Amino acid sequence: MLDSFYIDLAVNEAWKYWGLTYPNPPVGGLLLDRSGKIVSISAHQRAGSPHSEVLLFQNAFWKLTKDREILNLSDSQDIHNFLYENHKGIFKDFTLYTTLEPCNHFGKTPPCSLLIRNLSIKRVVVGTLDTNPTASGGVQYLQSSGIEVDILNSPKAKYLVEPFEKWSKGRFIFFKYAQRLDGSIDGGTISSLESRKYIHSIRDRIDLMVIGGETVRTDRPTLDSRLVGGSAPDILIYSRYREFDKTIPLFSVPDRNVYIDSSLEKIENYRFIMVEGGYNLLQAILEYIDWVMVIISPTLSTSSTIHNLNIQFQIIHHLQIGEDIILWLRKKSPSTN
């Protein structure tokens, strides 16, 4: 099969953890043994936890040796050390696919480039290069170690890291909403429990959540991540009116800042920002939005929603989650009227 086939499988795996790896990029990987058989597929799941490549080798070591001991390790350095001591050349001449250039620096975890070299991988196929100067240089290091490297410049791999490139240099802002198939967004809970859990795990990772004043007054939300036992993001209530009933639950969540502002100045202090709202809020802040994430519940409802937007999006990715489907969209040629 073509390299793009394997990279696409790795890209799809990485999307399952989109948003959850912040401030790291989402990265997926796939390992072929020397005869070309897929041994493992993995993705980076959370900053501070092992990189995709480390999980690939951890999983592959277990599969190839049946030795479960490595599965007990969760610290990246421990897995590196275990592999160095125990690999005995089993990965020699394997091919590694990774959606992003392997890291080349000691951050929260040791560099993947070193691990790849030490395990005698023959060929590394990279979806797209890392534009972050701190972590990049992996390809150069691998090549100078005699490893064959192919860089695919895959558009799908590039889309995957677009948010990372934005939050690394400034900020990434995405608008999230849930709708039914017919576009209606009112009338109570729309998305399935599994979708809501995913959104809560994203709330656990973002820096700031922006929400409209009307939603706060009407829904009296908590805006935490209780479904996954995570932390609650800071909140910016984007509203012309500054008076809110302070018994609304979101004001009582500990360890969070809540701002009420008629401007978006506060976003300057944050890097990974989710806006939750409806069509009105989308229209109001469209120019600030990098991506839109829509959760579509496959239902029709007599609830009706009217909006005043004309936007063409481009589909970046789609994924079924529970009973719903998630679309990641990028503005194509925005215009409001």
Add this chain to the structure above:
Amino acid sequence: MLDSFYIDLAVNEAWKYWGLTYPNPPVGGLLLDRSGKIVSISAHQRAGSPHSEVLLFQNAFWKLTKDREILNLSDSQDIHNFLYENHKGIFKDFTLYTTLEPCNHFGKTPPCSLLIRNLSIKRVVVGTLDTNPTASGGVQYLQSSGIEVDILNSPKAKYLVEPFEKWSKGRFIFFKYAQRLDGSIDGGTISSLESRKYIHSIRDRIDLMVIGGETVRTDRPTLDSRLVGGSAPDILIYSRYREFDKTIPLFSVPDRNVYIDSSLEKIENYRFIMVEGGYNLLQAILEYIDWVMVIISPTLSTSSTIHNLNIQFQIIHHLQIGEDIILWLRKKSPSTN
């Protein structure tokens, strides 16, 4: 990797030709060489043309031998014969994944079960059994030939052939509509050229198309498959009023029957039926509908559409096509009000 991983890849490939294989089932396949490397992935594309298994071996033969001669063959019997004469045991001990039990009878093409046996495949993994008595028996034949067979009973593989099972025993009726992200369905062409080509290739295969009288009067459509140079289906205009301007293009398409009827009796004479329309028509004939296919254009528009439906669907499959996404839906707990 697990068997389900490979079957899912084959299922996804088969979906690309959904509806186009009628009256055959959609079938996808994947071939692993004796070391477990993926050699080829394929899907049945059209009744009368080679089955998925034959395309798999044709493609794999070329990849393994670099002999392009086999690629010049398009007739299934010719490919069978070529493989018998030239395979020289290259497929010995390979593993074949197929979403549906291999056929075991001489129909328009020779039986795949015979080909699989003659090429000395070691193991066959079947997504789901064929419930059609004419073609079934493949698994039994393979097992009696000493081939290892595993049957996964994969839900995804079962969904794929649900329409086939219905049209084999009576009829399969699906409702197709195109919408924008916000549910709006009026205001001119909605889906991208690639989506419309796909719909035209489905129109080329179906027996009957049902459409509402209002759409005929308003849109004055042709309802043929000109974008793919195919044939035009028979038309049932479902309408209380029998008077139509006969200069509307659909009436002038040669080799087609056009019925105008206030009942759906005519569907009794057809097996693969597509209904194209909007929310009103969906509501009117919901009880007859097996599946709904929605093409979603990632756009928001100030066009508004009001409907009077409350339906919960289950997502059967989703696929990006051109700039749009297609959802295949099944009613979950239908109720209209």
